[in-house]
Structures are given as structure tokens and as C-alpha cells.
Amino acid sequence: MSTMPISRDTLWEVTSRTIVYAAIGAALYAVLGLFNFLLPGTQNVYVRPAYALVPFFGYAFGPIVGFFTGFVGNIAIDQITGYGAFTAWNWSLANGLAGLLAGVLPAMMGARMASSNKMVSAAIVAVVATIIGFAFVVTDIWVFGTAPETVLTASYIPVVIANVLSAVILTPILVAVWGPLQEQLGR
Amino acid sequence: MNVAPRYLGRGSWLARRDPRVLILVAVLAAIAVPQVFDLRIALVLLVIAQLYYRAARIPFATVRAQWAFVFIFLTIIVLVNTVITGGEVGTLVLGDLHILFHLPLLNTPISAEAVAYGATQMVRYLTFASVGFPIAFAVAPADLGPAFARLRVPYKFAFGIDLTFRFIPSLADDLQTTIDAQRVRGYDPDRKGRGPIGRLRRLTPVVVPLTINAIVNAEDTIDAMDLRAFGTGKRTWLRELIYDQSDKLILAGTVGILLIITALNLAGYTRLWTPGFLIDLAGG
Numbered sequence: 001m002s003t004m005p006i007s008r009d010t011l012w013e014v015t016s017r018t019i020v021y022a023a024i025g026a027a028l029y030a031v032l033g034l035f036n037f038l039l040p041g042t043q044n045v046y047v048r049p050a051y052a053l054v055p056f057f058g059y060a061f062g063p064i065v066g067f068f069t070g071f072v073g074n075i076a077i078d079q080i081t082g083y084g085a086f087t088a089w090n091w092s093l094a095n096g097l098a099g100l101l102a103g104v105l106p107a108m109m110g111a112r113m114a115s116s117n118k119m120v121s122a123a124i125v126a127v128v129a130t131i132i133g134f135a136f137v138v139t140d141i142w143v144f145g146t147a148p149e150t151v152l153t154a155s156y157i158p159v160v161i162a163n164v165l166s167a168v169i170l171t172p173i174l175v176a177v178w179g180p181l182q183e184q185l186g187r
Numbered sequence: 188m189n190v191a192p193r194y195l196g197r198g199s200w201l202a203r204r205d206p207r208v209l210i211l212v213a214v215l216a217a218i219a220v221p222q223v224f225d226l227r228i229a230l231v232l233l234v235i236a237q238l239y240y241r242a243a244r245i246p247f248a249t250v251r252a253q254w255a256f257v258f259i260f261l262t263i264i265v266l267v268n269t270v271i272t273g274g275e276v277g278t279l280v281l282g283d284l285h286i287l288f289h290l291p292l293l294n295t296p297i298s299a300e301a302v303a304y305g306a307t308q309m310v311r312y313l314t315f316a317s318v319g320f321p322i323a324f325a326v327a328p329a330d331l332g333p334a335f336a337r338l339r340v341p342y343k344f345a346f347g348i349d350l351t352f353r354f355i356p357s358l359a360d361d362l363q364t365t366i367d368a369q370r371v372r373g374y375d376p377d378r379k380g381r382g383p384i385g386r387l388r389r390l391t392p393v394v395v396p397l398t399i400n401a402i403v404n405a406e407d408t409i410d411a412m413d414l415r416a417f418g419t420g421k422r423t424w425l426r427e428l429i430y431d432q433s434d435k436l437i438l439a440g441t442v443g444i445l446l447i448i449t450a451l452n453l454a455g456y457t458r459l460w461t462p463g464f465l466i467d468l469a470g471g
Binding site: 014016017018019030035037039047050072073076079080081082084085086087146150154165166173177178 | 391
């Protein structure tokens with residue numbers, strides 16, 4: 001079975017491979033992140049399918065790649081769409097934290113992860129990383145001056161619902177396809 | 188699908204500035220502006236930010252959609268915040284407020300203080316947008332890597348940022364090629380129905396091959412970098428960045444504004460201010 005996730009020894013290593021995978025993750029997130037659709041029954045919850053790439057890159061290539069994919073990827077989306085790299089800096093950081101956690105959680109879970117169904121474990125990691133990572137949007141309390149209840153109902157819950165939906169559907173599929181290929185290619 | 192950078196070239200005064208200036212101004216504004224709840228001070232910051240924004244000479248038609256989104260988004264946030272807090276503002280409770288009217292159906296009281304607070308929230312975020320938008324239009328994508336490197340971001344990560352923006356156009360082409368190839372196999376990206384889960388699953392034939400191919404093809408880039416001893420020593424950048432007098436003035440001014448705002452905040456002068464005419468309207 002696949003050798004994913006990576007071991008604790010190489011978790012924080014930054015090599016040329018790390019940087020290239022991180023850049024590819026961020027660029028893919030930027031390109032695919034331009035597609036989104038409104039969640040039926042809501043008025044402001046937009047599902048961004050490309051978000052699934054953030055936990056995937058974290059899970060497959062480690063926390064540094066995951067963080068870079070989410071953080072720089074979101075910055076790149078804002079640059080391309082004309083909003084500027086740092087107008088929503090805290091949301092870029094939230095994306096980055098979700099990717100970072102998706103890389104750290106498998107290493108923490110170690111042996112339990114190695115023996116479990118990879119698709120199920122990827123989905124669980126993606127959901128947990130999203131729920132915890134996007135808690136950083138609580139900084140909207142400081143940025144916008146809004147009440148905590150507003151941040152919870154108008155920002156945090158909608159984005160977690162949308163991103164969990166993307167991550168649960170697409171991240172396990174990416175993991176399932178990449179795992180055997182990774183073994184075959186010897187990466 | 189348009190992934191072309193929004194960069195407008197070096198025609199404007201702001202675009203001719205060192206790209207580090209635009210990044211640092213946005214960062215310093217992100218620290219200064221949230222400290223302000225006094226509408227008068229927020230308006231002064233907005234005027235300064237708008238002068239800065241105008242120096243980028245961004246055609247309005249290019250950013251009309253972005254400004255419209257900001258206004259609509261802010262209006263929703265302010266309204267939702269007012270309703271959710273039941274009309275209370277910060278530490279002020281209903282007994283401290285000067286009620287103007289009650290919202291129909293919800294009966295939420297709208298006070299002079301809530302209007303002032305809502306206006307301050309909008310002015311604050313418009314200030315963020317005014318210093319944030321120019322980064323997209325006045326900084327060349329190829330300058331972002333050197334700018335972050337000169338801002339002491341570790342070389343490998345600064346190079347990663349540069350590489351990200353280099354990959355975007357080729358991945359956009361690959362995306363179109365993948366969609367076309369899958370269409371030939373009967374894939375219909377525009378087919379509706381079966382809810383959000385169905386829509387996500389229908390993206391699998393595009394997302395998965397695009398991602399996996401990008402990762403597999405990365406090996407050439409990795410080899411090229413290793414053969415050039417990437418990460419083994421200090422490197423220089425083709426683009427040299429040097430602050431000129433104008434850059435130093437902008438940075439000094441921005442740091443000065445941050446220090447003033449911080450001092451005012453610590454002295455308690457940036458708290459919520461409610462205009463007298465609003466209090467009079469509420470029967471003061």
C-alpha cells in the first residue's frame with residue numbers, strides 16, 4: 001500500500017522537491033480557485049472545489065507544502081482577481097494553517113494512520129484540519145471590528161461547510177490516485 | 188479563463204516604487220487601521236489611503252466589480268453584525284444607546300452609536316482595500332519573489348513564491364487542454380443537476396489529471412534546480428531593488444502614521460465617536 005503520509009523525520013525538511021511541490025500546489029489552487037459555485041439554499045456560501053488541493057498537498061507532501069499551498073495559493077487568487085495580496089491576509093493564513101495541519105496530523109497519528117484506509121484517513125484529516133485551521137478567521141473580530149457571533153455565523157461556519165464539502169469529496173480521490181503512483185514512481 | 192496578471196505596467200507613480208513599499212504599506216495599514224474606532228480618525232486614514240490608491244492610476248472599469256463586491260460584502264457584514272448583537276455596540280448596552288428606530292419584523296433597535304460604528308467599520312475596510320488593491324495592479328508578478336527575499340523571507344520560500352506565479356500560466360493552459368481532452372471523451376463540464384456533491388464529483392475528471400500530471404512533471408523542475416545547486420548557498424536575484432527618496436518618504440510616513448495611531452489608541456483617543464447630529468436625531 002502507499003507510503004503516504006511522510007515520516008516525522010522529514011516532516012520539516014525544505015528541499016528543492018518541497019519548494020517545487022509547494023509552488024505547484026499554490027499555482028494549482030490559484031488556477032482552479034477561480035471556479036466556485038453557490039451552495040443551494042444559501043445566499044453567501046460559495047463552494048470553492050479547489051480548496052481540496054490544500055489538505056491534499058499537506059497530507060501527501062507535508063506541512064510546509066500544505067501551508068504554502070494554502071497561504072500563497074490564496075494570495076495568488078487575490079492577486080489574479082484584483083483584490084491584492086494582503087487585503088484578506090487573515091483568510092490566506094487560515095488556508096495556510098489548514099494545509100499545515102493536514103501535514104502534521106498524519107505524522108501525529110503515526111501507526112494508526114498507516115494501517116487505516118487511506119481515503120477515509122485523508123477525509124478525516126482534511127475535515128479536522130479545515131475546522132481547526134479556519135478558526136483563524138476569528139481575527140475578523142479585530143480586522144472588521146465585528147462581534148464574535150457575527151464572525152461565527154457569517155464567516156467561520158459558512159466557509160467550513162463549503163470547504164469541508166470540497167475536501168471530503170475531492171481530497172480522498174486525489175489521495176487514492178496519487179498513493180499507488182507515488183509508490184510506482186518511487187517518490 | 189483569464190489568469191493573466193492585473194499588472195498595469197510602470198506607468199503610474201506607485202508602480203515605479205520599490206515593490207517592497209507596497210507590501211509594507213499594506214502590512215503597516217493592517218496593524219494601524221484596526222486600532223481605530225473613531226470615525227473622524229478613520230476618515231482621515233481613508234483620505235490618505237485614497238490618495239495612495241489614486242497614485243496607482245487604476246482605471247475604474249478594471250476594479251468596478253471588486254469595489255462593488257467590497258461595498259456589498261461590507262453592507263451585509265454591518266447589517267448582520269447589528270442584528271446579531273441585538274443593536275448593542277461593543278461594551279455599550281441598550282440603556283446607553285440613543286435609539287433612532289427599530290428594524291421592521293426583527294424589532295432590532297438601531298441606535299446612533301450603531302450607525303456610527305457601522306460607518307466606522309465600512310471606512311476601516313475601505314482603507315484596507317485602498318492600500319491592498321494596488322498590490323495587484325502596480326507590482327509585477329516577477330517582482331514578488333525578489334521583494335519578499337529582500338524583506339528577509341528565507342530565500343527558498345521567496346523563490347517558491349516566484350515559481351508559483353511562473354507556473355500559473357502553464358497550468359491554466361494545461362487546465363484548458365484537460366477540459367478539451369475530457370470533452371472528447373464525453374465529459375460535460377456545464378451539466379447541471381444532482382446538487383453540490385454531484386457538481387464536485389463532476390470536477391474529478393478535470394482536477395485529478397491536472398493535479399497528478401503537474402506533480403509528475405515537476406520532476407524536471409526539481410532536477411533543474413538540484414543541478415544548479417539550489418539551496419546550497421546565497422543567491423542573488425536578477426531584479427535589483429533599491430529604495431529611492433520617494434520610497435523612503437512613503438515608508439517613513441506610514442510608520443509615522445502607525446506610531447501616531449498606536450499612541451492615540453494607548454491614550455484612549457481612538458474609541459467610538461458618535462456624531463452629535465445622530466444623537467440629536469435620536470432625541471438626544
